[in-house]
Amino acid sequence: MPGCSEGKPKGDFIGTTRRSNDPVNKKRSEKKSEFGRSSKGSGHAKAYIVGESPMVEEYANLCATKGYDVLVQWNSPVKPAPDFGRASIRQTAVIPPDVSVGIELTNNDSAVKRKNLQKLDKSLSPTVPILSSSVTVTAMEQAGWINQRHRLVGFCALPTFSEKSLAEVAPTVFSPKETIEVVRLFLGSIGKEIVLVQDRVGMVLPRILCQIMNEAAFALQEDVASPRDIDTAMKLGTNYPYGPVEWANRIGIHHVYSILAAMEHDLKEDRYRVAPLLKQMAQAGPWWKPE
Amino acid sequence: MVKHLGVVGAGTMGGGIAQVAALSKIEVVLYDINDTLLRQALERIKADLKKGVEKGKLTQEQTTEAFARIHPRTHLGDLGHSEVIVEAIIEDLRVKRDLFKHLEADSKPTTILASNTSSLSITAIASGVRHPERVVGMHFFNPAHIMKLVEVVQGTQTSAETVQRTADLAQQLGKTPVVAKDTPGFIVNRVARPLYGEALRLLGENVASVEEIDRIMKVEGGFAMGPFELMDLIGIDVNLAVTQSVYDQNFGEPRYRPHPLQKKMVDAGMLGRKTKRGFYRYDETK
Numbered sequence: 001m002p003g004c005s006e007g008k009p010k011g012d013f014i015g016t017t018r019r020s021n022d023p024v025n026k027k028r029s030e031k032k033s034e035f036g037r038s039s040k041g042s043g044h045a046k047a048y049i050v051g052e053s054p055m056v057e058e059y060a061n062l063c064a065t066k067g068y069d070v071l072v073q074w075n076s077p078v079k080p081a082p083d084f085g086r087a088s089i090r091q092t093a094v095i096p097p098d099v100s101v102g103i104e105l106t107n108n109d110s111a112v113k114r115k116n117l118q119k120l121d122k123s124l125s126p127t128v129p130i131l132s133s134s135v136t137v138t139a140m141e142q143a144g145w146i147n148q149r150h151r152l153v154g155f156c157a158l159p160t161f162s163e164k165s166l167a168e169v170a171p172t173v174f175s176p177k178e179t180i181e182v183v184r185l186f187l188g189s190i191g192k193e194i195v196l197v198q199d200r201v202g203m204v205l206p207r208i209l210c211q212i213m214n215e216a217a218f219a220l221q222e223d224v225a226s227p228r229d230i231d232t233a234m235k236l237g238t239n240y241p242y243g244p245v246e247w248a249n250r251i252g253i254h255h256v257y258s259i260l261a262a263m264e265h266d267l268k269e270d271r272y273r274v275a276p277l278l279k280q281m282a283q284a285g286p287w288w289k290p291e
Numbered sequence: 292m293v294k295h296l297g298v299v300g301a302g303t304m305g306g307g308i309a310q311v312a313a314l315s316k317i318e319v320v321l322y323d324i325n326d327t328l329l330r331q332a333l334e335r336i337k338a339d340l341k342k343g344v345e346k347g348k349l350t351q352e353q354t355t356e357a358f359a360r361i362h363p364r365t366h367l368g369d370l371g372h373s374e375v376i377v378e379a380i381i382e383d384l385r386v387k388r389d390l391f392k393h394l395e396a397d398s399k400p401t402t403i404l405a406s407n408t409s410s411l412s413i414t415a416i417a418s419g420v421r422h423p424e425r426v427v428g429m430h431f432f433n434p435a436h437i438m439k440l441v442e443v444v445q446g447t448q449t450s451a452e453t454v455q456r457t458a459d460l461a462q463q464l465g466k467t468p469v470v471a472k473d474t475p476g477f478i479v480n481r482v483a484r485p486l487y488g489e490a491l492r493l494l495g496e497n498v499a500s501v502e503e504i505d506r507i508m509k510v511e512g513g514f515a516m517g518p519f520e521l522m523d524l525i526g527i528d529v530n531l532a533v534t535q536s537v538y539d540q541n542f543g544e545p546r547y548r549p550h551p552l553q554k555k556m557v558d559a560g561m562l563g564r565k566t567k568r569g570f571y572r573y574d575e576t577k
Binding site: 156161164165166167168193195197198200203204205207208209211212214215216218219222223224225226229230232233234236237238239240241242244269270271 | 432438439440442467469470471472474477478479481482483484485486488489490493496497498499503504506507508510511512513514515516518545546548
């Protein structure tokens with residue numbers, strides 16, 4: 001199989017691509033990546049990040065904290081680009097040739113996601129992996145959008161979860177074990193262990209969590225209880241870290257809706273229909289907030 | 292403020308509720324038809340109060356006074372002075388309906404008749420009484436003396452005053468009340484269903500293993516326990532029964548459909564921690 005398997009992916013993630021013939025530079029990069037040192041200038045592994053807010057900001061900051069030079073393509077039409085306040089995060093639509101990993105973080109708009117992935121695929125060296133959120137579109141379907149499909153691996157990217165120390169990773173049938181290993185090393189370098197899961201819409205955490213939020217929305221629209229009482233009940237009665245209503249607001253109702261709608265479309269069961277209230281809130285923005 | 296409380300049923304929940312009330316300086320008549328169960332409940336309460344002293348959470352004086360406030364009885368008529376009676380007997384609609392008829396006959400007209408049911412309809416329990424406006428759900432969570440939540444459940448005919456007085460009592464007991472309409476599963480047992488149902492579906496579809504799903508939900512999701520660990524703790528049979536009940540009461544709504552994997556576990560007698568085998572094994576030395 002071509003591509004990532006050519007890059008001698010032994011040892012650290014950084015050394016798997018163009019630096020495989022440069023042991024000195026490789027060593028430096030490994031060290032900086034491993035210890036998360038950030039400084040100006042070259043010699044740092046570069047991560048190119050594109051996708052939706054707030055995941056782009058979250059992953060840019062996370063990667064920068066762990067010692068990467070981060071290049072961000074800001075393509076949110078509704079939100080102005082943020083000031084990251086870090087020298088190691090730059091905004092650019094140009095993908096330089098020395099990027100070590102491409103990260104695509106779009107869950108809501110599959111047309112935009114497709115365009116982003118095709119651009120990454122065209123610009124990145126063939127040995128560079130693309131880590132793409134596969135919560136609403138399977139990694140397999142995404143791989144079909146690009147030419148170098150062996151390099152795409154799906155993972156679970158949800159707003160507010162970027163700093164968790166575990167990541168669900170969904171390889172495709174085209175993913176050679178070398179690509180998975182490279183992804184494991186990269187995610188390890190930003191503080192995440194990986195769990196390999198089957199490549200399905202919703203993955204594990206989003207599927208369970210968003211269904212809980214959907215059930216809470218059904219209960220709300222039936223006027224079973226107030227939003228505050230639903231949240232209180234789930235926190236005190238079952239020890240949930242957040243109530244489902246406040247949690248959906250933290251993540252962003254439109255993100256939750258996109259995941260539920262994708263599951264409804266993919267699984268085609270009545271069980272997965274989206275609560276009309278939740279759909280309307282995603283369309284209109286929340287008209288109430290938990291007190 | 293409630294001064295006299297009746298508790299019907301001296302099982303785990305009834306005993307726990309009596310203990311909480313006695314510690315809140317309420318005189319409690321604890322009723323059970325079975326004298327042995329009553330004695331066992333008192334032993335449990337005594338042991339638990341003793342633990343409270345050992346942990347420094349209670350003084351010896353507090354526990355002695357609290358224990359003296361619990362009056363075990365085997366005659367239903369002894370509940371007559373209670374301002375509120377909380378029922379915590381077997382989850383059987385017919386038995387509960389009969390009991391509520393008797394409670395109504397033996398109590399004052401202003402007495403609130405509350406059920407600790409977790410799965411039955413308050414409206415259905417109240418269907419045999421003359422004044423359903425004073426029948427309400429007061430759903431404590433196990434263990435009742437520790438868990439802070441009380442679901443106050445408003446049946447179709449429950450009055451707003453009854454709901455308010457019940458919520459006030461919950462606060463008097465140091466609990467946090469939430470008010471829910473009488474719908475299957477109320478809040479917690481309904482909104483929690485997808486945690487188990489989707490985890491079982493993911494396992495059934497082989498998306499990830501039991502251990503992986505639990506680990507993802509804990510480390511990535513921030514839950515204190517994974518769904519399979521929780522099912523093992525609750526009892527897989529109990530969890531299935533709750534799911535089945537919510538499913539049936541909703542006339543087969545597919546969101547609540549039980550999963551065959553869970554039924555198979557129950558058929559195999561693998562009920563979780565209590566049988567040492569469930570989704571995990573508990574009979575192996577580590």
